[in-house]
Amino acid sequence: MLKGYQSWEFKKRPVIMGTATIVGPDEGNGPLGNEFDIVHADTKLGQDSWEKAEKKMLEEAAQLALENAGVTKEHIQFYVGGDLLNQIISNSFAVRTMQIPYLGIFGACSTSMEGLALASMIVDSGYGYQVLTGTCSHNSTAEKQFRYPTEYGSQKPPTAQYTVTGAACAVVGNRGKGPVVTGATIGRVIDMGIKDPFNMGAAMAPAAVDTLQSHFRDFKREPGYYDLILTGDLASVGYEIACELLEKHKVPIKQTRYYDCGLMMYDLEKQSVQAGGSGCACSATVTYGHVLKRIQKGELKRVLIVATGALLSPLSFQQGESIPCIAHAVAIESEVN
């Protein structure tokens, strides 16, 4: 049910029955490499285009998430998903294969948690028994679409972020075992006037902080309720700004308990990823691959994932617009409380 102004409380505690995470070679070589289900050595996955490779990763993630949840696609009522590509083709084409009723969404890199929030809401409210949610991104499709042709080899400023090649899906259901989804906060669009698409972390940080503040207000919770709070993909520049903003607004988040998925995916010292990871798959694979494993091991009990998205397009940038940003937060807790 509605909680506060812009949040949902899931009283029936929908279960994350199973997940799957697929990544490319750079992500496999990162510090979390061992936590993903499949690491592909070839960023094309044997396909004849990067777009088809991105779609194939999502198909693999969907199939494996169903297997890991112990269900087949006939048990799934709805698929909720989206991606970064124009007209979210990776999702629409993957769903064509799956043949599950489809709710397409777009939240740029916040898509993972927009999808998990909607899937959990559908299950919690009884409008579905099992819902599949997923997202994906691919470094080469994103570079091609948003920046320069990949082959061009353009140099990047240190504030730029590296789009994660990967896909992740989760089955959310009204039964079974696994971590549970207890709440979500839907973000507002925040635009601080930043126009540089090579500094999206700085653009997105205020949206993350706005959603965090809204979440604590709506649930009447202190940040200490959570063992771990992760923003989506602010990476090094945005993470520092978020920390400063949280301090300025007197949000008592301990930095030992707050980190960012964009800083976790790669080894920033050794891998050439500028400020860190980004892309729809960043928070999705870190959450479903790494964070859930830590919850299942008992290392974490309550986690808040705040996926951030920069809602620009190359055309809005060319027309001189600044970057509207958003962040959606989802609370995931251990089934044993």
Added chain:
Amino acid sequence: MLKGYQSWEFKKRPVIMGTATIVGPDEGNGPLGNEFDIVHADTKLGQDSWEKAEKKMLEEAAQLALENAGVTKEHIQFYVGGDLLNQIISNSFAVRTMQIPYLGIFGACSTSMEGLALASMIVDSGYGYQVLTGTCSHNSTAEKQFRYPTEYGSQKPPTAQYTVTGAACAVVGNRGKGPVVTGATIGRVIDMGIKDPFNMGAAMAPAAVDTLQSHFRDFKREPGYYDLILTGDLASVGYEIACELLEKHKVPIKQTRYYDCGLMMYDLEKQSVQAGGSGCACSATVTYGHVLKRIQKGELKRVLIVATGALLSPLSFQQGESIPCIAHAVAIESEVN
């Protein structure tokens, strides 16, 4: 709650508290011209780009829908919307102005009913009291993005469709007066292998028929339950194919009670719109501008809107892919049953 396999029954009958429809000059000159709230003579609305004009139409529609519903934006918990443009920038930028928590969606021209279904579900389940939903499209932004530069003046085959310039919003709430939303059916992706983006009606017709059949199965209803069934924007070619498919599958829909929004927006004899209208705004403006007025006048009691979407992108077309299509159905009834 979930009804059948892929449908939602809204037992609390969320109310369409107010709507607004904004269109451009061609739509104003069409047979429904008098039914829209605002008809703009200038397709640029005084803006310096068509994209900004499209966004401005949506902002106007949102503002006017709130006024017509007798609420302010502070009464609205969530905005659910999307459009055809890459990264749905019209919606994301319009929401930046509105400052309402935002769920971005993408369903191509099915977006209107994906949004109305989700908004109604949120209200029906108590996850929001009032939800705003909207969509928009613009002939010149769509031509530019999906086909050829508008200035190029390329010729079109008679199967092509004409993207509606317009925007439409609806406030769905748990109180007030107005037509009510009683159910929805979420579509699957259907792809019959059609690759011609100048014949989208033919590509979308099977998706419309699949969703219609699913709707009648899930609700255990005969088509005769509805006074009027409207598909989104199949236009002349797709409408004929849909009629043939319905006959082939023995779905007893009387053709006097089934028509298509794409055939209603323009005068196909006098206006140069090839097979008829399309675009996110097509089913949205026809439904919120024309159909709801007929319900309020007592001319119609039960209506089913089946908005159709072609989920291609220029890039998927260039890579030789066929066109995956989808249709979402929403049942709207008179508050006095």
